[in-house]
Each structure stands twice: as C-alpha cells, then as structure tokens.
Amino acid sequence: MTSTVAVAFDLFGTLVAVDDTSEPAAAVADELAAIDVSVPDDWATAYSEPHIDAPEGAEVPLPAHVAAALDSRGIDASGNAARRAVVNAFDPAVETRDGAVEAVAAASEIGPVGLLSNCSVPELVNRTLIRSALDRDAFDAIVSSVACGWRKPDSRAFDTLARQLGVDAAALVVVGDTPATDGGITDCGGEFIDVTETPLTDLRTRLTEGQQCR
Template identity: 60%
Template sequence: MAVTFDLFGTLVDADYPADPAEVVARELESRGVVVPDDWHVAYGERHVDAPEGAETPLPAHVAHALGSRGVDASENVVRHAVVAAFDPEVTRREGALTAVRDVAEQGPVGLLSNCAVPELVSKTLIRAGLRGEFDAVTTSVGCGWRKPHPKAFEVAADALGVAPAMLVHVGDDRATDGGIVDVGGRFVDVTETPLSAVAAELEAESR
C-alpha cells in the first residue's frame, strides 16, 4: 500500500486571488505586455484544444488568450507573469505534518495535486514546512492530467512504485480526489475522517 495526499484544501489553505484575470493582467503589464481591453473575456475563453482531463498549463492558456487578440508575448515573460500572479499566503492545516509523517511510517507517501501554475506546489510546500516530506510529488501541470482522470492517479502510483489499485488517496473533494476508486484504489475524505485519524485508520485496516 502507498498513500498520496491532496495539497490545497487538504494539507494547506491558500489565499487565492479573487480575480485571477486581473492579477495576471497587472503582472503582464508590469513586464511591458499590452493587455487587450477585453482581457477578462479572453481569459475566460478556451483556447487550447486539450483532451478531456488533460491539464493546460496556465502560462500556455494565457499566451493563447493574448494571441487570440493579436498580442504577441514571449513564453518566458508570460510564464514569469503567471508565476508572480499566483503567490498566495499559505497556512498549513492543523495536524497535516503529523498525518504525513505517521502515514510515512507505514509505507511510501506522496503528494498528488491539481495545479496549473508552474512552481506553485513547490513554493507552497516550502512555505507550509512540508518540503522533503514526500517520496514523490505529482502535479497536474507536471504530469499533464488532472484528477479525477485515471492517468493522474496512475502516474502518482507509478512514482511510488505500486499499482494504482494499491494506492490510497487522501483529499477533501469527492468529485476530484474520489477518482482514485475508478482505478481500484481507495479514497479517504478528510471532511469525514480528520487528518489526525488517517494514519490510525489505515493501520487498523492493514492488519
């Protein structure tokens, strides 16, 4: 058995921008990019024809949104603007570190997070004091697939050296994190089983 944890809403709380399109626009403008007048409309449109369940990195989305309005910006500038726009205050949830360490005593432990912003997960782990606590970190922007797509769980399981059916995923959203059951694994909902009880519950079931 191996265990993965969701990050946002499960192990940490993060203060996201209330208007991400506006924050991204400000960061683009500060780097000399002319943002179109209907930016909020462009930002809200779909510009990348990706397969269902695939992750579109936010910098790619932003670059295509600009391009759809005739604005050309370098890939590097767009990436830096997006990364700067998503720089939230992070609070580690009570019992999160203990839960991860207690579970790690029973077997491999990883992180599996939906996140379209490069560097955000690694930055969040550092700020939450969780860096180095996982045997493997899998993100949707890194692997190309978002939970609940089976491939997201398959990549995470492979990174921990187990079959997907041997993976337990701990999260707070049944609609996304609960997708683990479709590959034969188990979902632990922290809205029902608090972080403080996860390790004990898994240990009792493995006996």
C-alpha cells in the same frame, strides 16, 4: 493478511489552505503590464474563453492559456512573458492544516508517501511546500498536473504517481478533500479518504485500521 499500500495526499484544501486571489484574470493582467506586455481591453473575456483544444482529462498549463488568450487578441507574449506573469500572479500566503505534518508522518509508517495536486501554475506546488510547515523530503514522490499533463480524476494522473512510488494505482490510498477529483482513485481500485469526514488528526487510526483489514 497485509499488503503494501502507498498513501497519496492532495495539497490545496487538504494539507494546506491558501489565501489566493479572487480575481485571477486581473492579477495576471497586472503582472503582464508590469513586464510591458499589452493587455487587451476585453482581457477578462479573453481569459475566460477556451483557447487550447486539450484532450479530456488533460491539464492546460496556465501560461499556455494566457499566451493563447493574448494571441487571440493579436498580442504576442514573447519569450517566457506569460509564464513570468502567471508565476508572479499566484503567490499566496500558506497556512498548514492542523494535523498535516503528523498525518504525513503516520502515512510513512504504512508505506511510500506521495503528493498529487491539481495545479495549472508552474512552480506553485513547490513554493507552497516551502512556505508550509511540511517537509518536502517527507514525500517519496511529488506530482502536479501541470508537470504530468493530467488532472485528477483522470486515471493517468494517479498512474503517474503510482509508478513513481513503485506501486499499482489500485494500491493507492488517496487523502483529499474533493470526492469529484481525489475520489477518482476508486475507479482505479484504490481507496479514498475524505478529510471532511476523517480529519487529518484521525488519519493514523484510520490507516492502521485499514492495514489490519488487508
């Protein structure tokens, strides 16, 4: 007996690899200075401190964190200065993982396909997709934690994507590389496929076998 399922892919580390900055505080500081925002001498410390009391599982947008860190040192980042600095600081080179395009196509043969990414940087998910070999239109829904407000493994992140795909969270098969976050779908009754154990190139077979067992 078969039932409708939806496949949800993680992005970073699963479908793509990114050459990201190893010193995010310094990268943000450089971009703040470039738009004439004063950077405190102890910026690395300020950046590493928590400044926003968010609920458990909630995503704190990085621009909000940066603005709060500056404010904690008496610096007002007016307008969208913090957002501009953050967006410019995180501008990675993108490499599409082997089998990623084919895996997304295989998933579309099973049911709706979504993308669910933990990402606190606005615009980064869309820019990453544009720079990859992936077709944004291949996804029926794209959800980032910075947009929905919740980070995996919080059930509200999975629920948000499931609603957009028109299924229950229990119907999601999440394909990712991090059991601690992507694997949270099992607490919602869904299935987790770890790409470190099942390569993307083998996903079609795994999904087909899963459907036959439903």
